[in-house]
Amino acid sequence: MAPRLSRLLDWFQERLGTREQLTCFLYRRLPEGTTWWHTLGSAALFLILLQTLTGFFLAFYYVPSPEHAYDSLVYIQNEIPFGRYVRGLHYWGASLTVVVVFFHLLRVFFMGAYKYPRELSWVVGVFLFLLVMLFGFTGYLLPWDQKAYWATVVGTHIAGTAPLVGDYLWRILQGGATVGARTLGRFYAAHVLILPVVLYAFILVHLSMVIYQGIAPTPRRGFDRIRKEEYDRLYEASKGKGETFFEHLLRDGVVALPLLLLLVWMAAAWKVPMEGVADPTDTEYVPRPEWYFYFLFELLWQFPGKWIPVATFYIPLAAVLLLLLLPFFDRTAGRSPLKRPLASGLATAALAAIAFLTYQGATAPPPPKAGAALSREMAALPPALARGRAVYDAQGCSACHVLKGTGTAAGPDLTRVGARRDAEWLKRFVRDPAAVKPDSAMPPYTDLPAEDLDALARYLASLK
Ligand code: HEC
Numbered sequence: 001m002a003p004r005l006s007r008l009l010d011w012f013q014e015r016l017g018t019r020e021q022l023t024c025f026l027y028r029r030l031p032e033g034t035t036w037w038h039t040l041g042s043a044a045l046f047l048i049l050l051q052t053l054t055g056f057f058l059a060f061y062y063v064p065s066p067e068h069a070y071d072s073l074v075y076i077q078n079e080i081p082f083g084r085y086v087r088g089l090h091y092w093g094a095s096l097t098v099v100v101v102f103f104h105l106l107r108v109f110f111m112g113a114y115k116y117p118r119e120l121s122w123v124v125g126v127f128l129f130l131l132v133m134l135f136g137f138t139g140y141l142l143p144w145d146q147k148a149y150w151a152t153v154v155g156t157h158i159a160g161t162a163p164l165v166g167d168y169l170w171r172i173l174q175g176g177a178t179v180g181a182r183t184l185g186r187f188y189a190a191h192v193l194i195l196p197v198v199l200y201a202f203i204l205v206h207l208s209m210v211i212y213q214g215i216a217p218t219p220r221r222g223f224d225r226i227r228k229e230e231y232d233r234l235y236e237a238s239k240g241k242g243e244t245f246f247e248h249l250l251r252d253g254v255v256a257l258p259l260l261l262l263l264v265w266m267a268a269a270w271k272v273p274m275e276g277v278a279d280p281t282d283t284e285y286v287p288r289p290e291w292y293f294y295f296l297f298e299l300l301w302q303f304p305g306k307w308i309p310v311a312t313f314y315i316p317l318a319a320v321l322l323l324l325l326l327p328f329f330d331r332t333a334g335r336s337p338l339k340r341p342l343a344s345g346l347a348t349a350a351l352a353a354i355a356f357l358t359y360q361g362a363t364a365p366p367p368p369k370a371g372a373a374l375s376r377e378m379a380a381l382p383p384a385l386a387r388g389r390a391v392y393d394a395q396g397c398s399a400c401h402v403l404k405g406t407g408t409a410a411g412p413d414l415t416r417v418g419a420r421r422d423a424e425w426l427k428r429f430v431r432d433p434a435a436v437k438p439d440s441a442m443p444p445y446t447d448l449p450a451e452d453l454d455a456l457a458r459y460l461a462s463l464k
Contacts (some may be wrong), residue, residue, distance in 0.1 A: 025049045026245055029242050030245060031215060033221075036251065040100060042095065048092060057426065066278070092266040094139060114330075121206060121210060123324055137155060137293070141389070146277075146279060146285055147251075150287030151288065156179065178402060219335035219336040225336070254285055274377060287405075298357040329418045384410065385455075418462055418463040427454065430445050431446055
């Protein structure tokens, strides 16, 4: 070694104990039987670091305001050298991250690696998964094109259906009566400041736990069933026999490289879908979320009317709680998926349901534009309310009002009008607004048949 370099290394050695540290870190032995599946965690980390890096570059040029967001992206795409590719890397990288993180979760689940003593690593991991999904949700709005805008309108309303906290959540997310400049500011702050800080903090905790516990043993041979009492002895015995951490890092590298190449290829070959600039007055637009939210979106249509919170709140909440608490109620000794049929069976059923709903979402024909969102909503309403909804449309109320993201905002947003007004008040007001509010700018509907007015008022009162 060149004497200078060796002197430099000596300098560090005296201060940091570099040699011992590195030897200790790189040459510690892993338990027997680590596989290629064990590289998914580091692949996820690699992709997250890449997202951060490409995110830095996009943030140099992106302007988070409704007037400039869309144009700033067009500028990045068309004017900045390699801008199109960097954006492509970030956009397709997001999907790839979700896929890899999800497979990592599946790997850990099916290998029973969430069991003693790694219950907390699992809990932190579930939070990491949710955080990655939140990155997807907040990032989706930033381009401020039609699909970004309308998917967020739907998304914030879904958050609003949560019991008790729904209204606060909705207001915090949206920041105003409609999705607008403040919503964009909040989503941007969440996407580039709040979520990254939380994500990296959780990653740090997750990694330090992995280093402390060591990689979980593959549930083969002696490890398909382990009682807690014998775990430490078995693990220690197995540790001497596996590959070194250094060898495992090489494996990680071997996976990261094709992943990077795949992503570069995706960014070069596939265009990032971009629609027209967001138009809050477009009443015909039928929103669709990013593909990894299809299953939630499809779930929505299975639950009509007042049952919607089951799809938007109770099922997702139950699923997350089930995931978080899994290591605490699956306390069997079995680690191999075959030795714990209940957990594996439930997980396989959940996977099949998610796959089916995602497939349905992906292959659903784009609904005929006009009235499609409406007919879906109508189909979801009980008949008594559907009639009121029909009157609402026939009378052209959407010319001045926004309802669940559709219509023109000349008057107040009626999405939650039932929370502030009852049916009696609504009936009186719609019949003759000036009689209720002397200076009202809304036209009277005195000619409306009484049954229609009743139905309309009942429908509006149900919007909470
Ligand atoms: C020409 C525009 C226009 C049309 C059409 C219109 N509205 Fe309005 N509406 C307004 C305006 C503006 C307000 C704001 C309050 C006011 O000026 O009285 C309002 C207020 C309301 C309110 C009160 C909301 C609240 O919480 O105070 C309700 C309910 C309402 N409209 C329902 C309807 C219904 C139902 C229809 C269709 C039958 C309709 N509006 C048609 C302009 C309109």
